[in-house]
Amino acid sequence: MAMTRVTPTPPTVAVFDVNETLSDLSGLVPRLEEVGAGPEILPAWFAATLRDGFAITAAGGLADFASIGVPMLASMLNEGSLRGSALESAEHVVGAMADLDLHPDVAPGLRALVEAGVRVVTLSNGAARVAESLLERAGLRDLVEQCLSVADAGRWKPAREAYTYAARRCAADCGELALIAVHPWDIDGARRAGLRTGWVSRAAGAYPPFFLAPEATGRDLPELVATLTRGGQ
């Protein structure tokens, strides 16, 4: 008797995280060097910015990504080695987040999704114009239906309201959406809100055991898209 192969239904809409999932933050290093700082500050800065943004979210508030990221970076820069003031230097670096390159697997992954008939949107804890700018620079803006920001949801990811806002803007149910991200906290939050999930692991280590696990994982975006849409592994 032949086995029945159950092919997963593709999601209706792929909802992309932006910073680090689409964009390569290592592109901030030249700006850090321009202001007189080293690259080792980057992961600590991004983690601390998310920590404080999530704290405000957990406490019921809402803050703008740059309004946390800029003073956070300024507080971490060593005044003595800077060419300008810490705040000006931090603005110069964080302002480059809209001018970063996309990871090389993003373009083929987005094309594979669109060819499979999946709608594509972005949902960022940063400003919508950052995602617009990144996609335009890469010549991929026409593949993406909408660039959404949690600022209009009133709550940052991973609060449930951020994901349900995206579903509403896509005129779809949460279960028709697949959140695609490199950040396990985003996968966890999307699952709790009832979305499907895909984790791009790239060079990351094991998925943390304390977060809800993704439905599909790929080392790069084309591999993940194959798993999510055509039952590939």
Next chain:
Amino acid sequence: MAMTRVTPTPPTVAVFDVNETLSDLSGLVPRLEEVGAGPEILPAWFAATLRDGFAITAAGGLADFASIGVPMLASMLNEGSLRGSALESAEHVVGAMADLDLHPDVAPGLRALVEAGVRVVTLSNGAARVAESLLERAGLRDLVEQCLSVADAGRWKPAREAYTYAARRCAADCGELALIAVHPWDIDGARRAGLRTGWVSRAAGAYPPFFLAPEATGRDLPELVATLTRGGQ
């Protein structure tokens, strides 16, 4: 005409954060050295543990502090330089959080509060037994009425429910409580929940502009207690 000096009313209950506010995390460094790791990992580990705990809180979930902190530290340790497995090494380090010393300003600060007639409790995102152990080792357990954990509130600080839980356990209104912490995210959350707040700045830099500001600040706990209870500055 003589000026009327308005003396602030002391809070009924001082609610203390535990990790870093009472305890000195640098006491984990010898354990890190025992397992073959360096001290530079400590601030990054603590920030990442809070980031992911806050993410789960913002998403509506609840996780145990150690269940995040141990695998997080394990993922940051360099397997090649360790004496045992990464997980065993991380458990050895995180397990020492109940055996740390208190900062030297804690004992005089707690005594000043009790002498001023202020009740003292602790409220930690970690386990209640960690605070019990720290206070007992320092011979200060009798100054503290209760050691509370957010595990029993169902939500981590800085979610509102964590602070209202403390008020309920103290049979007091939120406005009679003063949250005392070194972490600005804790001050911000407590203010949003309607508590009074005191920030121990110790060696920290400026208070972040994106968080609600504390009612009182002290470089050490006795200075803060004077401001909160007797109108000192």
